[in-house]
Amino acid sequence: MAAIPHILGLDHVAIATPNLEAGSAPYLALGLTPEGPDEEVGGQGVCVRAFVVGETLIELLAPTREDSPIATFLQKRGPGLHHTAYRVADLDAEISRLQALGARFLSNSPSPGRSGTRVAFLHPRWGEGTLIELVEHPAGRVGHG
Numbered sequence: 001m002a003a004i005p006h007i008l009g010l011d012h013v014a015i016a017t018p019n020l021e022a023g024s025a026p027y028l029a030l031g032l033t034p035e036g037p038d039e040e041v042g043g044q045g046v047c048v049r050a051f052v053v054g055e056t057l058i059e060l061l062a063p064t065r066e067d068s069p070i071a072t073f074l075q076k077r078g079p080g081l082h083h084t085a086y087r088v089a090d091l092d093a094e095i096s097r098l099q100a101l102g103a104r105f106l107s108n109s110p111s112p113g114r115s116g117t118r119v120a121f122l123h124p125r126w127g128e129g130t131l132i133e134l135v136e137h138p139a140g141r142v143g144h145g
């Protein structure tokens with residue numbers, strides 16, 4: 001049986017916006033369609049609108065409270081690219097593997113992500129200036145949904 005690759009695919013590219021309606025305008029103009037209804041993820045203090053792009057998603061993130069990481073990001077940097085996210089089959093294994101390589105996670109344990117996924121974030125300094133997220137797709141599913 002072929003070994004499962006560490007990274008199954010690009011799950012999403014996330015964009016911070018103060019307002020999902022305004023933030024959606026370029027993607028609607030590009031002809032992209034929302035994957036489903038907006039989703040509030042309380043643990044992260046965000047409301048998410050995801051647009052389908054082939055096998056991956058554009059994830060628009062608007063803050064739902066002042067202490068949301070997205071609110072902080074918007075105050076410091078304004079709207080725009082926030083993070084990239086990659087699909088993994090076994091998040092706990094990837095956390096252990098990367099930590100053994102010296103990677104710095106923001107938390108030692110996964111947190112709930114969009115659509116009930118388990119997610120973990122690597123520190124932007126470790127990511128050489130990019131906030132990187134790992135999203136668990138246990139079935140090893142490559143596509144979204």
Ligand SMILES: CC[C@H](C(=O)O)C(=O)SCCNC(=O)CCNC(=O)[C@H](O)C(C)(C)COP(=O)(O)OP(=O)(O)OC[C@H]1O[C@@H](n2cnc3c(N)ncnc32)[C@H](O)[C@@H]1OP(=O)(O)O
Nearest residue numbers: 041044048069070072082106113114119121124129130131
């Ligand atoms: C609905 C869930 C959804 C999903 O996909 O399932 C999500 O993705 S939710 C996304 C929102 N949640 C998070 O981002 C959680 C993880 N983020 C954090 O904990 C913080 O945002 C953190 C720690 C990455 C940054 O917080 P803060 O800016 O307050 O910390 P620092 O000022 O110490 O920043 C350190 C350093 O990193 C730079 N930085 C901050 N954010 C980013 C970013 N998004 N991309 C790149 N770089 C970033 C910041 O400017 C500092 O740079 P330095 O030059 O070292 O001063």
Ligand SMILES: [Co+2]
Nearest residue numbers: 014059085133
């Ligand atoms: Co994300």
